[in-house]
Amino acid sequence: MHRRLICYDCGRVAEYPAVRCTCGEPLWFDIDPPAAWPDTGKGVWRYADWLPTSTGEGIGMIAGGTPLLRTDRLEDYAGCHVSVKLETTNTTGTFKDRGSAVGLAGTTGTVGTVSHGNMAMSMAAHAAAESRECIVLVPADISTNRLAHIAQYGPTIVRVDGEYGQLYYDTIDWDRGISFVNSDTPLRVAGQKTTALEICEVYAPRVPTAIVLPVSSGGHASSMWKALRELRSTGLIDSVPALYLVQAGACDPIARAFEAGETRVTKSERGTTIAYSIANPDPPSGNRALAAVNATGGAVISVDDDAIRDAQRHLATAAGMSVEPASATALAGLHALSRNGTVSATDDVVLVATGTGFRSAPEPPDSPPVLARADLPEFLESHQGNSYNPPGL
Ligand SMILES: *Cc1c(COP(=O)(O)O)cnc(C)c1O
Numbered sequence: 001m002h003r004r005l006i007c008y009d010c011g012r013v014a015e016y017p018a019v020r021c022t023c024g025e026p027l028w029f030d031i032d033p034p035a036a037w038p039d040t041g042k043g044v045w046r047y048a049d050w051l052p053t054s055t056g057e058g059i060g061m062i063a064g065g066t067p068l069l070r071t072d073r074l075e076d077y078a079g080c081h082v083s084v085k086l087e088t089t090n091t092t093g094t095f096k097d098r099g100s101a102v103g104l105a106g107t108t109g110t111v112g113t114v115s116h117g118n119m120a121m122s123m124a125a126h127a128a129a130e131s132r133e134c135i136v137l138v139p140a141d142i143s144t145n146r147l148a149h150i151a152q153y154g155p156t157i158v159r160v161d162g163e164y165g166q167l168y169y170d171t172i173d174w175d176r177g178i179s180f181v182n183s184d185t186p187l188r189v190a191g192q193k194t195t196a197l198e199i200c201e202v203y204a205p206r207v208p209t210a211i212v213l214p215v216s217s218g219g220h221a222s223s224m225w226k227a228l229r230e231l232r233s234t235g236l237i238d239s240v241p242a243l244y245l246v247q248a249g250a251c252d253p254i255a256r257a258f259e260a261g262e263t264r265v266t267k268s269e270r271g272t273t274i275a276y277s278i279a280n281p282d283p284p285s286g287n288r289a290l291a292a293v294n295a296t297g298g299a300v301i302s303v304d305d306d307a308i309r310d311a312q313r314h315l316a317t318a319a320g321m322s323v324e325p326a327s328a329t330a331l332a333g334l335h336a337l338s339r340n341g342t343v344s345a346t347d348d349v350v351l352v353a354t355g356t357g358f359r360s361a362p363e364p365p366d367s368p369p370v371l372a373r374a375d376l377p378e379f380l381e382s383h384q385g386n387s388y389n390p391p392g393l
């Protein structure tokens with residue numbers, strides 16, 4: 001296992017298992033990236049030479065390796081050429097599996113995580129598959145639906161009373177022999193680099209114009225940036241795509257900092273939004289996400305819940321993709337970026353579909369018509385050979 005860590009901001013080096021630099025910013029692994037694409041291997045482990053650790057077990061063996069699908073049917077709405085990176089096909093339905101697989105591979109004994117959402121489910125599932133104990137710290141007021149989704153994998157769940165946002169920092173200070181793999185810990189960020197490595201390998205040595213993804217802690221955005229830096233430094237890509245990050249307007253501290261031209265994110269209110277998976281008022285890698293956007297010529301924008309619902313509906317009815325609201329913010333953001341002229345019609349943009357819609361019940365439809373059995377043949381005949389255009393799009 002590779003042990004050298006470095007701070008993106010001040011350049012200080014540190015030793016694993018440090019998580020944050022003495023300057024306060026998050027650390028990531030400092031590796032010597034390979035100068036050629038791999039010729040074997042699947043999913044996350046195809047990129048073992050870019051990772052601090054090798055080989056996962058159980059479902060950790062099959063994390064990543066998700067499809068990148070060119071979707072003409074979203075072009076009108078997106079306002080450009082668009083390909084979707086379908087992270088929904090990971091075992092637990094989100095890109096978090098990439099970071100969990102590497103997080104488990106790089107640690108021994110009991111693991112822990114501070115999450116009440118997708119990361120908790122992903123960590124619990126990956127730990128279960130390796131017979132490792134997993135401690136999940138959730139807020140005391142967690143919804144029963146989410147609790148059930150986490151509990152199905154059998155982790156040790158503790159509902160914590162007190163300021164939940166502070167727990168992330170507490171777990172760094174506590175030395176209790178438990179490896180916490182949180183939203184931006186170096187092992188997770190390393191594993192989540194593979195989203196970008198997979199996208200870039202498809203295009204290399206060229207790159208898409210831009211990559212658009214939702215942002216919460218800034219962990220995934222940091223991973224993307226790290227991968228792009230590594231690929232650029234070895235010449236495996238000719239240039240670097242712009243990173244566009246999208247937040248929900250009700251809780252958008254990174255977008256606010258970007259708009260104000262700041263390099264530091266200020267803690268915001270925890271507003272309510274349907275995109276609850278990305279509502280983080282105090283993102284631990286917020287400053288690093290801002291740096292990623294500034295270094296790649298991208299932007300951070302926010303979209304409101306109506307725009308998120310609209311994008312979610314488009315992904316389902318025009319492309320057959322069920323994503324959760326947090327994930328649909330990426331398309332809502334791309335739609336807005338095209339309308340304001342930041343993205344143009346000839347641009348080739350990759351949209352990261354970060355999380356599955358299968359965990360929440362979709363809006364119930366208007367009642368479909370009821371037909372007598374005897375009337376069905378005529379109905380079917382009148383529909384033969386029809387092309388489908390979703391209503392209201
Ligand atoms: C975790 C998550 C995000 C945000 O990723 P960060 O690394 O926290 O910025 C976006 N979408 C979904 C579906 C997620 O689960």
Ligand SMILES: [Zn+2]
Binds near residue numbers: 009
């Ligand atoms: Zn530092």
